[in-house]
Structures are given as C-alpha cells and as structure tokens.
Amino acid sequence: MKFEISPSREEILRHKDEIVAMLQDFSPSSHAAWPSAEAAAEEVEQSMREDVQRISIVAMAGGRAVGWVAGLKMYSYAFELHPMVVRHDWQRRGIGRALLKAFEAEARGMGALTVYLGSDDHVRATSVGGTNLFPDVLGRAREIKNVKNHPYEFYVKCGYEVVGLIPDANGKGQPDIILAKSLMRGDVDEREKTPPLRDGVL
Numbered sequence: 001m002k003f004e005i006s007p008s009r010e011e012i013l014r015h016k017d018e019i020v021a022m023l024q025d026f027s028p029s030s031h032a033a034w035p036s037a038e039a040a041a042e043e044v045e046q047s048m049r050e051d052v053q054r055i056s057i058v059a060m061a062g063g064r065a066v067g068w069v070a071g072l073k074m075y076s077y078a079f080e081l082h083p084m085v086v087r088h089d090w091q092r093r094g095i096g097r098a099l100l101k102a103f104e105a106e107a108r109g110m111g112a113l114t115v116y117l118g119s120d121d122h123v124r125a126t127s128v129g130g131t132n133l134f135p136d137v138l139g140r141a142r143e144i145k146n147v148k149n150h151p152y153e154f155y156v157k158c159g160y161e162v163v164g165l166i167p168d169a170n171g172k173g174q175p176d177i178i179l180a181k182s183l184m185r186g187d188v189d190e191r192e193k194t195p196p197l198r199d200g201v202l
C-alpha cells in the first residue's frame with residue numbers, strides 16, 4: 001500500500017493518538033518506548049511548539065499514521081533529530097528513509113548544514129554495547145558492528161556517519177551512538193558560502 005508524508009500541523013494533530021501508540025510500542029526496541037501515553041503525548045505536543053525552530057513530520061497510509069519523525073534546531077546550523085519511529089508492521093518498506101529525506105529537506109530549508117542524532121544501545125545490540133569503551137572511544141566507533149538489528153545501521157544506509165559515542169550514557173555498558181549527515185552539496189564550495197554567524201564566531 002502507498003504512503004504519504006506530511007509536515008502539516010493539522011495532520012499531526014489529527015493522528016496524534018496513533019503517533020502516541022507508536023511511541024509507546026517503539027517495536028522492536030520496546031525498552032526505549034515512552035513509559036506512558038501522557039509522556040508520549042507530551043513528546044508529540046512539544047514537536048509543534050514555536051519556542052525554537054522545530055520539525056514534525058507524519059507518514060500516513062490508508063488514512064492512518066504509520067511513521068513519525070521530529071527534531072529541533074540545537075545549534076546555529078545543526079538540527080537534532082529525535083524521535084523517529086515507523087509502526088512495526090510497516091517497517092522495511094522505505095517509510096523511514098522517506099521520513100528522513102523529508103526531515104532533511106525541512107532542516108535545509110531552515111538553514112541547517114548538518115542533521116545529527118543519538119541512537120542508544122541498551123541491550124548489546126551492537127559491538128559497542130555491554131563493554132568499556134575507554135580508552136580509544138573513537139577507535140571503537142570506527143569499528144562498530146551491528147549484532148542484533150540495531151537501528152544505527154538504518155541511518156548509515158541513509159547517508160549518516162557514526163561521528164562519536166557517549167560511553168555509559170544510559171548506564172554501565174549502555175552507550176549512545178552519535179550519527180550525523182551533511183546537508184551541504186559540493187562540500188568545500190558550499191562551505192565557503194556559509195554566512196558568518198551573527199556573533200562572528202565562525
């Protein structure tokens with residue numbers, strides 16, 4: 001069945017309960033699911049606040065939400081993506097990739113040069129879980145392997161690079177895997193065109 005992608009606030013509000021249900025399920029990584037419907041609803045509501053530049057995009061199929069991604073501007077030129085979910089029975093059909101593409105287009109439109117995110121490993125699903133990562137954390141990041149279907153590889157397949165690890169971020173042996181993607185085209189030339197920051201720090 002076909003799916004469509006929309007950043008419209010009305011669509012997100014219309015599908016809010018379905019998005020909440022996906023966040024509470026968060027299958028197959030249910031340990032990372034939102035603990036209550038209230039907490040999940042707060043996450044969805046937050047994605048539509050206007051305090052900072054935010055992005056919130058829903059994927060729909062057959063009139064129901066089947067995926068959702070959100071994020072916000074965290075640096076002058078970088079957006080953090082969080083969270084990202086595709087309904088478990090709709091996974092591996094290209095919806096995640098389409099949501100990422102739409103997120104990146106929105107972020108680029110708001111002036112971002114980089115999108116980044118953290119992808120936790122709570123359950124030794126990668127070679128960097130369940131182990132002491134010091135010393136040479138970056139060496140461990142460089143050699144990361146997927147052991148049990150961890151989503152970091154999904155982002156790699158969509159053009160993201162592992163740019164770091166936060167050791168023990170969620171407890172002993174439970175790191176956060178940090179990934180990022182450049183939104184610039186033509187690298188150096190585009191970089192030269194980057195407008196200076198208002199405070200002149202660049």
Ligand SMILES: CC(C)(COP(=O)(O)OP(=O)(O)OC[C@H]1O[C@@H](n2cnc3c(N)ncnc32)[C@H](O)[C@@H]1OP(=O)(O)O)[C@@H](O)C(=O)NCCC(=O)NCCS
Pocket residue numbers: 026027028029084085086087090091092093094095096097098118119120146149150151152153154155157158
């Ligand atoms: C991770 C997730 C968003 C991916 O969405 P999806 O719609 O299944 O992904 P797509 O079908 O667009 O996949 C794009 C590519 O990534 C691959 N891929 C998807 N999930 C993967 C995984 N867990 N491990 C390895 N590769 C994966 C697909 O096979 C596909 O590869 P291909 O281009 O070579 O065919 C989805 O599985 C999900 O919601 N998981 C539960 C919640 C979660 O973990 N969110 C991310 C937290 S950081």
